[in-house]
Amino acid sequence: MxxxxxxxxxxxxxxxxxxxxxxxxxxxxxxxxxxxxxxxxxxxxxxxxxxxxxxxxxxxxxxxxxxxxxxxxxxxxxxxxxxxxxxxxxxxxxxxxxxxxxxxxxxxxxxxxxxxxxxxxxFPASVELEPEKGKEKETEENGGKEQENVMDNSDSSTKKRKFDEIGSEEGTDEVASR
Structure with missing residues (x-):
């Protein structure tokens, strides 16, 4: 919901x-x-x-x-x-x-x-809420391999942060052009 x-x-x-x-x-x-x-x-x-x-x-x-x-x-x-x-x-x-x-x-x-x-x-520095939801979904899909997903999730949260930063850079480009 x-x-x-x-x-x-x-x-x-x-x-x-x-x-x-x-x-x-x-x-x-x-x-x-x-x-x-x-x-x-x-x-x-x-x-x-x-x-x-x-x-x-x-x-x-x-x-x-x-x-x-x-x-x-x-x-x-x-x-x-x-x-x-x-x-x-x-x-x-x-x-x-x-x-x-x-x-x-x-x-x-x-x-x-x-x-x-x-x-x-x-995007808090320590724990993100969104990846937690993703971890639960991955755990269900992968037959309960929760330990591996925790490791994978920490890497993906770092990647997500970088992607979001790139998105904000594109936004600043748009701001600068206006």
């Missing part, structure tokens, strides 16, 4: 995203990411080197161009490579399991739990 009530309460990634957008969470996380990007000395230094080595600035006659002309030419020359480096840095922040990435995962989980009526955490 429990599965029928969970089917009625289907929460989509869009539902979670809409909630995060409406309550200001997306803006707050975006601000944290921007703050950390601005503090990223490696990214700053790389960008400065790229500008210093720019063909636009090192071409004879560049000093005669207006600031606007130089800026437009620099943007055309460097925009793609600078944005690629910035994008890579943003993804490192988002996927960091100790910083913003961890905060993002926890926030998404809390919102999902609130919307679905479940109690957090969905």
């Amino acid at each position: 429990e599965s029928s009530s969970s089917q009625q309460q289907l929460i989509t990634p869009e539902d979670v995203l809409e909630s995060l957008m409406n309550d200001g969470t997306i803006d707050a996380i975006r601000l944290k990411i921007i703050t950390q990007l601005k503090a990223n000395e490696e990214l700053k230094n790389t960008t400065v080197k790229m500008v210093e080595q720019s063909k636009v600035l090192n071409t004879p006659g560049a000093e005669k161009q207006t600031k606007r002309e130089l800026f437009d030419a620099l943007r055309q020359e460097l925009e793609t490579s600078v944005l690629e480096k910035a994008s890579k840095s943003v993804w490192e922040l988002i996927l960091d399991n100790n910083g913003i990435g961890k905060e993002l995962s926890q926030t998404v989980e809390k919102v999902f739990c609130r919307l679905s009526g479940r109690e957090p955490p969905l």
